[in-house]
Each structure stands twice: as C-alpha cells, then as structure tokens.
C-alpha cells in the first residue's frame with residue numbers, strides 16, 4: 022500500500038517569512054488531506070487505548086506481586102515480533118539510505134529507548150504513581166524545546182496554550198492520585214526516583230524529536246512500512262538492553278519464584294506480561310506513526326492525553342474514585358487537545374491558499 026497519491030498534494034506550512042509563506046513537502050505530505058486525517062485518527066486511537074491498557078496491566082503486575090524492574094522494561098519493547106505480520110503485507114520502504122545509516126539510526130534510538138524504559142521503571146519503583154506522573158508531565162515542555170531546536174517546529178500561541186493546558190491537567194491528575202509512596206521510602210530513593218523520571222522525560226522527548234528528524238531529513242521514505250521498521254528495529258535493540266540487564270543484575274533468578282507467588286496464578290502472570298507487551302507495541306506504533314504523519318510534539322501531546330484519560334479506565338477496572346479534580350482536569354486536557362487540532366486546521370487553510378496562489 023503506497024500512501025502517496027499524485028492528484029492532490031498536501032503541504033505543510035513550516036514558517037512564515039517576510040509576508041511570504043514558506044511551504045515544504047516532507048514525506049507523506051502528498052497524501053490527500055482526508056486520508057491523512059483518517060490515518061492520524063487511527064494512530065491516535067491506537068496510542069491512547071493501547072497505552073492505557075499497557076499502563077493498567079503494568080499496575081496489575083505490580084499489584085499482584087510482580088517486582089522486576091528489568092521485566093517491566095522488557096515488556097515495553099519485547100512485543101515487536103507481532104509487527105512482522107503487517108510489515109509483510111505492506112510494500113517495502115523506499116528509503117535510499119545506506120545500511121550503515123539505517124543501523125546507526127536504529128541502534129542509537131534503540132539504546133535511548135532501552136535507557137528510557139529502565140529509567141521509567143526505576144521512577145515507578147521509587148516514587149508514588151502521582152509524583153511520577155507529575156514529573157512526567159514535564160516531557161511536553163522538553164519536547165516543545167527540542168521540536169523548536171531540532172525540527173524547526175513553529176511554536177504558535179495556540180501551541181503554547183495547548184501544551185500548558187495539557188501539562189497543567191496532567192499535574193492536577195497527578196496531585197489528585199491517592200496512591201501513596203512505596204513503603205520504606207527513603208530520601209535517597211526519592212531523589213533517585215525523581216532524577217530518573219526527570220531524565221526519562223528528557224530522553225523520551227529528545228528521542229521523539231530525533232525520530233522525526235530521521236524520518237524527515239535522513240530516511241525520507243513515503244511508505245508506512247518505514248514506521249513499522251523503525252518500531253521493530255529500535256525495539257529489538259532496546260529489548261537486547263533489557264535482556265542484558267535482566268541477566269547482569271541476576272534478577273532472572275527470581276522470576277520463577279515471582280511467577281509461583283503471583284496472586285492470580287501462573288497463567289495470569291504470563292497472560293499479564295504478554296498482554297502488556299502487545300499493548301505497549303500497539304501504543305508505540307501509534308506514537309511513531311504520529312511522528313511520521315504529524316510531529317514528535319503532536320505524538321507526545323497525544324501520549325500525555327492518554328496519561329490523563331487512563332484514570333477514566335481505572336475508574337471502571339480498579340473502581341477508582343471520580344473526584345472533582347479529575348472532572349476538572351479531563352475537560353481541560355480535551356480543550357488543550359482541541360487547541361492543537363485547531364492550529365492544524367489553521368495551517369491547512371494557509372496551505373490551501375498557498376496552493377491556490379501557486380496555481381495562479
């Protein structure tokens with residue numbers, strides 16, 4: 022399936038010079054705008070729903086007796102083999118980059134993802150879920166800075182409002198979380214958890230911006246297989262990092278005991294981990310697809326929206342309380358999202374008028 026149609030060219034406004042609109046045609050931007058929106062909404066659906074399921078299953082794993090930080094790192098990437106099936110059904114990617122370039126992109130991004138996954142698991146181990154989410158909300162701000170520097174993203178007033186509303190709403194959700202810090206929490210552990218989470222947010226945002234840079238400036242492929250290849254090979258590298266960590270730390274010796282003592286039984290232990298791995302994979306494909314179709318900032322914004330709607334799912338699954346703060350934070354997050362979509366709509370209008378001017 023080649024996503025490019027010749028009849029209609031969608032263009033992206035990057036920046037406005039002195040009275041003139043600079044229009045660029047990056048990969049995939051030759052899609053019909055309607056096709057583009059459909060793909061974007063499918064990716065949003067995958068990212069929000071699968072990431073929410075992954076987070077809830079991860080919480081179930083810890084609640085029922087799971088303890089291994091390397092296993093929770095590994096399941097964030099180990100589900101990549103399921104992506105080979107759709108990859109086989111799509112035409113091969115048309116990137117002209119050399120094998121050396123591809124390997125260096127996949128290895129460096131894969132190492133960053135592996136490190137992020139470990140820091141993410143350490144942060145969750147040492148901090149309460151609320152403190153963790155509060156610190157994680159900083160990643161949108163980091164991403165806005167990286168997108169501006171690395172991807173020449175135009176930061177408009179609407180984008181600043183949107184990022185602020187989403188960060189604020191994630192902060193509200195975090196402060197409202199009634200789960201307490203892990204028992205026996207020391208100041209040192211809190212400091213380690215804090216630094217790990219802050220560093221994870223920085224690495225995650227940098228990695229998203231670098232992925233966008235690779236798609237736009239190096240790989241320049243116009244087919245969707247590029248998204249799957251990026252996800253598969255970076256996950257392969259990140260999974261190797263987690264497997265090495267699992268063996269080097271000696272944590273693997275405790276796994277059989279952990280499985281035997283899992284409160285819901287061994288079958289549920291395996292099903293929980295398999296389900297978490299598949300959900301993370303589907304969510305991550307959604308995230309990478311949004312970078313490919315739109316931008317790293319947009320992808321991160323939807324990921325943060327998922328962080329905010331996960332408590333909604335927890336209301337049903339874990340019978341959490343629907344507090345007044347959650348009822349304020351969620352519409353605020355949707356408003357932030359709506360501002361960003363409105364900015365895209367304004368960009369579309371500019372693109373259309375630029376196209377008409379070019380046609381004249």
Ligand SMILES: Nc1nc2[nH]cnc2c(=O)[nH]1
Pocket residue numbers: 137138141157160221222225324
């Ligand atoms: N740091 C970090 N890592 C992730 N991996 C998948 N989603 C996230 C996220 O939101 N933050």
